[in-house]
Amino acid sequence: MPINQDTVRRVAHLARIRVDEDALPALAGDFNAILGFIDELKEVDIEGVEPMVSVTPMRLKRRADQVTDGDRREQVLANAPDAREGFFVVPKVVE
Amino acid sequence: MAEANRLTIADARDRLRARDISAVELTETCLNAIGDAGALGAFVHQTPEIALEQAKAADARLAGGDAPAMCGIPLGVKDLFCTRGVPSQAASRILEGFRPDYESTVTRNLWDAGAVMLGKLNMDEFAMGSSNETSCYGPAVNPWRRAGDETGLTPGGSSGGSAAAVAADLCLGATGTDTGGSIRQPAAFTGITGIKPTYGRCSRWGIVAFASSLDQAGALTKSVRDAAIMLEAMCGHDPKDSTSADLPVPCFEAALDGDIRGRKIGIPRQYRMDGMPEEIERLWATGAEMMRDAGAKVVDISLPHTGYALPAYYVIAPAEASANLARYDGVRYGHRAALAEGEGIGDLYEKTRAEGFGPEVRRRVMIGAYVLSAGFYDAYYNRARKVRALIARDFEAAFADGVEAILTPTTPSAAFGLGEMQNADPVRMYLNDVFTVTVNLAGLPAVSVPAGLDGAGLPLGLQLIGRPWNEGALLNAAHVLEKATGFVSKPARWW
Numbered sequence: 001m002p003i004n005q006d007t008v009r010r011v012a013h014l015a016r017i018r019v020d021e022d023a024l025p026a027l028a029g030d031f032n033a034i035l036g037f038i039d040e041l042k043e044v045d046i047e048g049v050e051p052m053v054s055v056t057p058m059r060l061k062r063r064a065d066q067v068t069d070g071d072r073r074e075q076v077l078a079n080a081p082d083a084r085e086g087f088f089v090v091p092k093v094v095e
Numbered sequence: 096m097a098e099a100n101r102l103t104i105a106d107a108r109d110r111l112r113a114r115d116i117s118a119v120e121l122t123e124t125c126l127n128a129i130g131d132a133g134a135l136g137a138f139v140h141q142t143p144e145i146a147l148e149q150a151k152a153a154d155a156r157l158a159g160g161d162a163p164a165m166c167g168i169p170l171g172v173k174d175l176f177c178t179r180g181v182p183s184q185a186a187s188r189i190l191e192g193f194r195p196d197y198e199s200t201v202t203r204n205l206w207d208a209g210a211v212m213l214g215k216l217n218m219d220e221f222a223m224g225s226s227n228e229t230s231c232y233g234p235a236v237n238p239w240r241r242a243g244d245e246t247g248l249t250p251g252g253s254s255g256g257s258a259a260a261v262a263a264d265l266c267l268g269a270t271g272t273d274t275g276g277s278i279r280q281p282a283a284f285t286g287i288t289g290i291k292p293t294y295g296r297c298s299r300w301g302i303v304a305f306a307s308s309l310d311q312a313g314a315l316t317k318s319v320r321d322a323a324i325m326l327e328a329m330c331g332h333d334p335k336d337s338t339s340a341d342l343p344v345p346c347f348e349a350a351l352d353g354d355i356r357g358r359k360i361g362i363p364r365q366y367r368m369d370g371m372p373e374e375i376e377r378l379w380a381t382g383a384e385m386m387r388d389a390g391a392k393v394v395d396i397s398l399p400h401t402g403y404a405l406p407a408y409y410v411i412a413p414a415e416a417s418a419n420l421a422r423y424d425g426v427r428y429g430h431r432a433a434l435a436e437g438e439g440i441g442d443l444y445e446k447t448r449a450e451g452f453g454p455e456v457r458r459r460v461m462i463g464a465y466v467l468s469a470g471f472y473d474a475y476y477n478r479a480r481k482v483r484a485l486i487a488r489d490f491e492a493a494f495a496d497g498v499e500a501i502l503t504p505t506t507p508s509a510a511f512g513l514g515e516m517q518n519a520d521p522v523r524m525y526l527n528d529v530f531t532v533t534v535n536l537a538g539l540p541a542v543s544v545p546a547g548l549d550g551a552g553l554p555l556g557l558q559l560i561g562r563p564w565n566e567g568a569l570l571n572a573a574h575v576l577e578k579a580t581g582f583v584s585k586p587a588r589w590w
Contacts, residue, residue: 007465008461011461011464011465011468012461013445014461014464014465014468015417015448015457015460015461015463015464016421016424016441016444016448017445017448017449017452017457017460017461018442018445018446018448018449019449019457027458027461029520030458030520030521031458031461031462031465033520033521033522034409034458034462034521034522035462035465037405037406037409037522037525038406038409038410038466038475039406040402040403040406041403041406041407041410041478041482042478043403044400044403044478044481044482044485046478046481046482046485049481049484049485050481050484051477051480051481051483051484052480052481052483052484052487053480054308054338055294055295055308055487055536055537055538056293056294056295056338056340056563058295058338058340060337060338061334061337061341063334075196076427078194078196079192079193079194079195079196079427079428079429080426080427080428081425081426081428081429081430081431082431088426088427090426090440090443091434091438091439091440091442091443092439092440093439093440
């Protein structure tokens with residue numbers, strides 16, 4: 001099931017990665033090689049097998065629903081590419 | 096003391112405790128070695144001030160007679176670990192300038208035990224790669240070269256900087272992470288020991304996530320004993336990682352009694368692949384013979400789904416990566432693309448990620464988005480998770496038959512040349528992980544031990560895979576193998 005350039009364009013958008021039009025053919029080639037390899041999975045009889053969700057059969061820990069951390073605005077913003085007056089700054093989102 | 100950087104952790108520990116050498120002296124020797132080894136591209140951020148401060152504190156602790164095994168031991172840290180106030184960018188452009196305000200649990204455990212941080216180590220971008228060539232810093236270089244040949248070789252990946260640094264004696268040990276073989280393959284390529292513990296032994300908190308159900312931290316060291324000492328200091332339950340195991344961590348070093356008489360060692364027949372170099376086949380047979388000579392019962396076992404491990408991995412790992420890497424959006428940290436007039440938030444995301452991620456990361460994130468997308472989720476992602484369950488069952492069946500450890504080659508070849516795979520299709524590079532990736536899918540502990548040299552004089556490794564939570568017995572078997580192979584070769588210095 002070969003992947004065409006339209007599919008690559010759509011997947012790139014899903015992944016929020018800009019891909020130039022002239023890069024699409026090479027990417028489609030890579031994807032087809034990888035998916036061809038992945039297609040070997042179709043040979044496996046998986047009838048009645050539950051998908052694995054956790055490698056170790058452990059119940060996830062539970063904890064009390066309490067606030068134990070916070071009030072760290074400066075630390076949270078310290079690595080922001082653009083922060084002003086205690087907020088992250090982004091381009092206009094709502095018209 | 097000259098050449099103290101060449102010591103093992105165990106020897107350094109004894110000499111530090113005997114006050115035969117100080118932690119500051121040992122640290123300075125390593126810093127000098129790092130300064131002379133720029134050609135290896137191993138250290139990408141050096142932290143000499145932190146190192147010397149920690150070394151002084153370690154000396155005070157040693158003088159007080161209260162020093163854990165790792166006290167005063169200089170280490171390198173893979174760039175994937177967040178270290179407070181120090182660049183931690185997963186070898187990616189997208190995390191350029193990022194300085195976390197917190198410390199990963201694993202490195203915190205090491206510093207609490209008195210270890211010394213020399214700096215951050217090169218790696219494949221976001222740990223995606225098997226040759227360290229996807230790094231934004233440029234590749235790390237293997238200290239080993241083929242006899243009579245100056246071609247630059249890969250130290251493997253993704254923990255390539257860690258492996259190169261330990262093999263070249265720039266540090267006594269290094270942290271690594273292993274999602275599909277990223278500790279064991281570089282260890283094999285550089286003639287050192289590398290251990291990945293059971294999934295859940297080490298906290299993943301503060302380690303930049305690649306594929307959360309597969310990622311596990313571990314140690315790259317100069318000996319099996321060192322691996323036991325360092326790993327023990329890294330492990331332990333952490334409430335900040337919900338998958339971290341609430342189990343006591345035994346003393347791994349105490350398990351190294353060298354006695355494997357009567358223990359069952361499995362040789363999986365499916366690992367004997369077509370086209371496997373004869374040297375590797377021979378090394379494997381010799382390893383099995385050595386285990387037999389040590390009194391182990393070497394048995395043929397079957398892991399029937401082995402051949403499907405790599406395809407399953409290349410669905411599951413990219414799927415998890417595409418979710419984990421969604422956080423890099425140019426808003427909260429790291430790189431942000433410049434926008435043209437009229438461009439909005441969607442352009443910000445798409446341009447930032449196109450500029451910030453390298454080609455291999457972009458490829459994997461997109462493959463992940465594809466296998467998770469509507470219409471393909473069952474055909475790819477769910478199918479891969481079912482195959483993963485079958486792979487884990489294969490191991491469970493072997494262990495239920497009394498097998499204590501499984502012996503395999505670590506890699507299908509010795510280290511290859513930098514750039515050699517450049518024009519190959521991506522799947523060829525993925526084949527590097529063929530013997531290691533099953534272990535991550537099943538969450539098992541495994542260790543690579545240097546076992547010999549190939550015809551060109553390059554190191555080759557053997558892998559031992561253990562039962563879950565049984566790192567002690569695994570390391571003991573590795574210790575026996577290490578003694579039997581008597582591997583002591585070091586790369587001839589050219590850098």
